[in-house]
Amino acid sequence: AYEPVVLQITGMTCAACAARIEKVVGRIDGVEEISVNLALERATVALDESKVPLGRVIEKIIQLGFGATKQQ
Numbered sequence: 001a002y003e004p005v006v007l008q009i010t011g012m013t014c015a016a017c018a019a020r021i022e023k024v025v026g027r028i029d030g031v032e033e034i035s036v037n038l039a040l041e042r043a044t045v046a047l048d049e050s051k052v053p054l055g056r057v058i059e060k061i062i063q064l065g066f067g068a069t070k071q072q
């Protein structure tokens with residue numbers, strides 16, 4: 001299990017947005033688990049950064065039309 005990273009996600013307007021992010025990001029090799037919370041505008045991602053850097057996950061979410069930044 002990998003330490004989860006929390007991302008702030010902007011631009012989600014319906015529940016299907018969250019499901020779409022979960023589906024696409026969840027298919028990336030190296031992503032162990034992703035859970036998107038629409039109300040909190042937050043994604044929790046457990047990933048193996050030796051397989052997929054966090055930046056690639058963020059880029060993928062942006063490609064889908066959302067904003068994504070690592071939460072500090």
Ligand code: 9UX
Nearest residue numbers: 013014015016017020
């Ligand atoms: Mo809802 Mo989101 O109709 O990408 S799926 S707005």
